[in-house]
Amino acid sequence: MRTESLLLPLTLLGRTVLAQSTTTSSALGRASAPVIQSLAETIPDDLLAKVRDVMEQTWENGTKAQALLEYAYQDFSPFSPTFGNALTDISLSQSIPDEIITIARTTLENRPASSNSSTGGSAINGVGIGSLLEDGSSADPASLGISVLLANASAAVGTQEVKNVGWGEAAESELRYLLERVPRNSAGAISHRADQPQLWADFVYMVPPYLAYYGYLSSNQTLLQEAYTQCALYRSGLQDTSTNLWRHIMEGTGTADPGLWATGNAWAAAGMMRVLATIQKSPFSDQMSSQRADLQAWSEEIINAAKSRTAKDGLVRNYIDNSSTFEDTAGSTLLAAVAYRLATMNLTTAHVGFANQIHSTVAARHINSTGYLTGAVDPLSFGKQGTYSPEGQAFVLLMQAAYKDYISGGGEDKTSAATSGKGAGWIGSVGVSLLLALGLGFW
Numbered sequence: 001m002r003t004e005s006l007l008l009p010l011t012l013l014g015r016t017v018l019a020q021s022t023t024t025s026s027a028l029g030r031a032s033a034p035v036i037q038s039l040a041e042t043i044p045d046d047l048l049a050k051v052r053d054v055m056e057q058t059w060e061n062g063t064k065a066q067a068l069l070e071y072a073y074q075d076f077s078p079f080s081p082t083f084g085n086a087l088t089d090i091s092l093s094q095s096i097p098d099e100i101i102t103i104a105r106t107t108l109e110n111r112p113a114s115s116n117s118s119t120g121g122s123a124i125n126g127v128g129i130g131s132l133l134e135d136g137s138s139a140d141p142a143s144l145g146i147s148v149l150l151a152n153a154s155a156a157v158g159t160q161e162v163k164n165v166g167w168g169e170a171a172e173s174e175l176r177y178l179l180e181r182v183p184r185n186s187a188g189a190i191s192h193r194a195d196q197p198q199l200w201a202d203f204v205y206m207v208p209p210y211l212a213y214y215g216y217l218s219s220n221q222t223l224l225q226e227a228y229t230q231c232a233l234y235r236s237g238l239q240d241t242s243t244n245l246w247r248h249i250m251e252g253t254g255t256a257d258p259g260l261w262a263t264g265n266a267w268a269a270a271g272m273m274r275v276l277a278t279i280q281k282s283p284f285s286d287q288m289s290s291q292r293a294d295l296q297a298w299s300e301e302i303i304n305a306a307k308s309r310t311a312k313d314g315l316v317r318n319y320i321d322n323s324s325t326f327e328d329t330a331g332s333t334l335l336a337a338v339a340y341r342l343a344t345m346n347l348t349t350a351h352v353g354f355a356n357q358i359h360s361t362v363a364a365r366h367i368n369s370t371g372y373l374t375g376a377v378d379p380l381s382f383g384k385q386g387t388y389s390p391e392g393q394a395f396v397l398l399m400q401a402a403y404k405d406y407i408s409g410g411g412e413d414k415t416s417a418a419t420s421g422k423g424a425g426w427i428g429s430v431g432v433s434l435l436l437a438l439g440l441g442f443w
């Protein structure tokens with residue numbers, strides 16, 4: 001059943017204490033396996049309520065929608081084996097979650113009249129070409145685009161209009177805004193900012209997944225390719241070649257942050273994983289195998305670089321290479337989600353140990369009794385720890401969704417290396433132990 005899981009209590013790791021020390025598996029040539037400490041803490045159901053309630057900013061609403069799709073409405077998440085095309089699959093079009101439609105409706109209610117103007121270019125059914133939301137960022141509004149596409153695909157509300165604009169028109173207007181209006185840098189990267197070409201790592205989570213999802217729904221390979229190309233251009237523009245980590249903000253004027261910000265790296269890796277998953281589920285997957293391989297390699301570059309620079313309890317620092325910055329739970333949590341996704345997509349389980357460490361640290365020490373993630377960077381002030389982080393709340397749900405999929409898949413190594421006779425190795429046994437500890441069907 002599609003949407004029932006929301007009714008289940010959200011529990012991060014079950015109640016069972018599992019103290020397990022894993023051994024080095026030299027036969028597999030892996031480095032010393034991490035010690036899984038206390039996988040014990042229960043997250044209050046409040047956490048899910050916070051994901052729903054604390055979002056305010058454009059990108060927060062978009063990230064919330066994505067977290068809910070991955071956690072609760074998986075048929076609409078490309079990470080799920082049950083993912084399908086809501087535009088063409090009738091049963092999916094009949095089950096678009098109300099909650100996602102509400103997010104889309106709020107977006108169209110806030111859509112600026114200027115985006116509706118027909119002046120200055122060819123218009124779509126008189127609707128004009130412009131951003132879904134008024135925003136200094138040309139990228140963040142795109143994070144809400146998937147919700148608008150799903151509302152458009154809905155059997156129940158797909159033909160409705162909000163302020164006389166249809167969902168599909170608003171989505172197409174946003175797409176053409178990105179492709180035709182937003183400034184680009186000299187290499188062709190679509191800017192993260194509306195007023196000038198400037199690259200932010202955050203872009204990779206906001207825009208390419210929208211281009212890819214749009215391309216998937218409309219079977220348009222050009223858009224899937226553009227999603228890939230933008231990831232490639234952002235990597236070229238932001239990667240620090242000495243560490244492989246990505247800088248946060250480069251080019252342009254005003255806001256500057258050339259540092260290797262944890263959350264920026266996590267946005268980039270997580271965005272690339274979403275594009276990879278969407279390409280993989282599309283009819284063009286075989287034709288785009290080199291693009292898939294690149295996206296995997298680029299995500300793993302980030303994970304490997306982060307993994308080799310963790311602090312004692314497995315978290316990464318707010319600026320990953322700077323040991324005088326605090327350990328940041330937000331960026332760490334989203335990186336853990338990426339590491340689990342690499343495993344659930346059967347690409348590699350090499351990073352599950354890294355993810356488990358973060359997962360257990362966050363669960364044990366960084367979810368407070370009212371359901372907030374603590375110890376997260378202030379999302380509005382990149383260098384400081386904040387009191388709470390809306391995006392960080394969503395990252396916990398993204399990590400949990402990925403972890404849940406990993407465990408429900410048996411926690412085994414299904415990558416080609418494993419299936420070609422090397423065996424599941426210690427990862428498999430940790431996964432199976434977890435599964436036993438938590439109880440089958442717990443979720």
Ligand SMILES: *[C@@H]1O[C@H](CO)[C@@H](O)[C@H](O)[C@H]1NC(C)=O
Nearest residue numbers: 055056057058061106107110
């Ligand atoms: C984000 O969503 C909330 C409702 O959950 C809404 O009040 C707010 O206006 C939205 N923000 C933007 C920028 O649309």
Ligand SMILES: *[C@@H]1O[C@H](CO)[C@@H](O)[C@H](O)[C@H]1NC(C)=O
Nearest residue numbers: 112113116126127163164165
């Ligand atoms: C947007 O455009 C449509 C179609 O031209 C029009 O009916 C509607 O009133 C416009 N809405 C706004 C807010 O300008």
Ligand SMILES: *[C@@H]1O[C@H](CO)[C@@H](O)[C@H](O)[C@H]1NC(C)=O
Nearest residue numbers: 087149152153168171172217
């Ligand atoms: C919106 O839905 C209509 C009807 O299903 C479809 O023809 C159109 O392509 C959709 N638009 C987008 C942008 O997905």
Ligand SMILES: *[C@@H]1O[C@H](CO)[C@@H](O)[C@H](O)[C@H]1NC(C)=O
Nearest residue numbers: 175179218219220221222223
């Ligand atoms: C794919 O999308 C692009 C960008 O919107 C568009 O120009 C092109 O016509 C589309 N191709 C097909 C086959 O629909």
Ligand SMILES: *[C@@H]1O[C@H](CO)[C@@H](O)[C@H](O)[C@H]1NC(C)=O
Nearest residue numbers: 259319322323324325326383
């Ligand atoms: C490392 O972080 C500290 C604390 O924020 C800062 O003062 C220092 O300039 C940073 N060092 C580098 C090399 O960026």
Ligand SMILES: *[C@@H]1O[C@H](CO)[C@@H](O)[C@H](O)[C@H]1NC(C)=O
Nearest residue numbers: 079080081344345346409414
């Ligand atoms: C991973 O492999 C398992 C079988 O070993 C399969 O059931 C599952 O669908 C695969 N997942 C993906 C995303 O390919």
Ligand SMILES: *[C@@H]1O[C@H](CO)[C@@H](O)[C@H](O)[C@H]1NC(C)=O
Nearest residue numbers: 368369370371372374387388
């Ligand atoms: C949990 O964290 C939030 C956000 O920082 C804070 O407002 C709340 O008071 C904390 N709850 C407890 C019980 O400490």
